[in-house]
Every structure is written in C-alpha cells, then in structure tokens.
Amino acid sequence: MNESAVSAVVFDMDGILTDTETIWDEVRRGLAARDGVPWPEEATHAMMGMSTPEWSEYMASTVGVDGDAAAVAERTIGAMAARYHEHLPTLPGAVEAVERLSERWPLGLASSSPRRLIDAVLRELGLTERFRATVSTEEVAAGKPAPDGYAKVCELLGVDPARAVAIEDSSNGLRSAAAAGMKVIAVPHEAFPPADDALALAAAVVGSLHEVTVELVEGLVGTGR
Incomplete structure (x- = not known):
C-alpha cells in the first residue's frame, strides 16, 4: 500500500454518527x-x-x-x-463509514457530548475499538467552534492537523475543525443545516456518509499543499 498523504480521520458524533x-x-x-x-x-x-x-x-x-x-x-x-x-438513531452509512476508513487510517472522535454519552454511543454501535482517540469538549478548555477538541485528538493520535481530515455537520463543528488546520468534509444535517460561511470552510460537501470513500478522503490532502 502506498503511503497516504492523510495521517488520520476524525469524526464528529452527534449529527454524523448518530442522529441525535x-x-x-x-x-x-x-x-x-x-x-x-x-x-x-x-x-x-x-x-x-x-x-x-x-x-x-x-x-x-x-x-x-x-x-x-x-x-x-x-x-x-x-x-x-x-x-x-x-432508541439510538444512527445516520445512514455511519457504521460502515467508520469501519471502511478505520481499515485505512487511525480514527479519532471529537464530540461536544459528555464522556458518559460518547462511551455509551460507541459501545452501543460496537465501534469502541475502531477509535484510537476520543475527546469530549468537556475535556478541553473550550468547545466548538474553538479548535481545542480537534487539536487534542490530533495530538493524541500523534498527527499533524494539516494531514488530518475531519467529518462534520454543524456550523460550529466545521469552524472548529477548520480552525485546527484540518481539511473538513461536510455532511449537512437536513434539520440543522450549517450556515453558508461555515459550509464554505469545507473541502468537500456530501449528501451522506455513503459518499465518504477512501478515495474522497485521500484526495483532500495533497503533497503540494
């Protein structure tokens, strides 16, 4: 396998993995x-x-x-x-996307949910072992849109944020990942669409996690950037 320009992928949770x-x-x-x-x-x-x-x-x-x-x-x-x-509602393609991308890169999770709910969700979905680092914004100085949560996940994974890709749905989440220096894939939530200025920060916008392929992620971080 050729060395990837991407070092890690970091998921948001609410609105990305779970429809919560x-x-x-x-x-x-x-x-x-x-x-x-x-x-x-x-x-x-x-x-x-x-x-x-x-x-x-x-x-x-x-x-x-x-x-x-x-x-x-x-x-x-x-x-x-x-x-x-x-009942824990899961968004279409969520589990499959985590499994697919975890075969290629180390995964992290940066969530605004409290630790108690992060652990419960990943356990319920059977995805705990797929994530090498998970951070609640309770555990950093400031929540999204501040970059702290994403920066901390990248630190724990030992990767440069410039070589990491985040997957987000909300305005504050998009701003947070972009402020951390990451490339961001936006998966807008129909009920709570992000603001235009936040969506403009995304390197790619997709309709669902089914579209978040290895090829898409790979193409977001170029060696010339």
Whole structure:
C-alpha cells in the first residue's frame, strides 16, 4: 500500500454518527417548557458544539431554566441517556463509514457530548475499538467552534492537523475543525443545516456518509499543499 498523504480521520458524533441533534434539541426545549420559560429563537444553533459547561451555563443564564449550570447539565444528560437507552438513531452509512476508513487510517472522535454519552454511543454501535482517540469538549478548555477538541485528538493520535481530515455537520463543528488546520468534509444535517460561511470552510460537501470513500478522503490532502 502506498503511503497516504492523510495521517488520520476524525469524526464528529452527534449529527454524523448518530442522529441525535434533534433529541438534544427536544430534551433542552422540554426542560425549558417544564420550567415555564420561553425558548429563544437562536438557542438551538447557538449551543451546537458547545461543551457541557458552556451549554449548561447558557441554558441556566440565557434561557433561564431552573438551577445552576451543574444542575442543568445533570438533568439534561440524564434525560439524554434515558432517550439513548430507548432508541439510538444512527445516520445512514455511519457504521460502515467508520469501519471502511478505520481499515485505512487511525480514527479519532471529537464530540461536544459528555464522556458518559460518547462511551455509551460507541459501545452501543460496537465501534469502541475502531477509535484510537476520543475527546469530549468537556475535556478541553473550550468547545466548538474553538479548535481545542480537534487539536487534542490530533495530538493524541500523534498527527499533524494539516494531514488530518475531519467529518462534520454543524456550523460550529466545521469552524472548529477548520480552525485546527484540518481539511473538513461536510455532511449537512437536513434539520440543522450549517450556515453558508461555515459550509464554505469545507473541502468537500456530501449528501451522506455513503459518499465518504477512501478515495474522497485521500484526495483532500495533497503533497503540494
């Protein structure tokens, strides 16, 4: 096998492997409704990619749900875990894409989900062993769109971000991976499409993970770049 110009591939989780962006939104809106506070129009997109401390503080301070950030986080994550246990919706081609690309490159995962949910999802999907490094944005200084999570995964994998490819769906995720210096494949989510300026950061845009082939990934990092 010829040496690849790509050193690693790093997946996002929510909205890429699992169709859980809608569940996050439903759970958070449900908390606000139970607490009798209105849902701000911008809240859903604002929280995409935030770390647990960031979105729980946003929920407590900006949305105004009951409790401090730690209490809001516990309520939300507990509700998410319960929903996952009932049914974990997986996006088309997700498991196959991980298996396909892991045969060629080391894989990482950079997720805004808390560690508890990352481990549960990968275990449920039977993909734990496919990933050499996984990072929750709880475990770095700042969540997406800051580059910290992707930079940390590349560090753990021992690769130059310029030779790594990220797979993302959200505006903040695309911005995060691009800020880390990676090439990014965008797989836009129909319900939560990324902003035009974020989508413009992608090196490739595809309709589903079925289109994320070894050949596509290989072509994104050229020796002349």
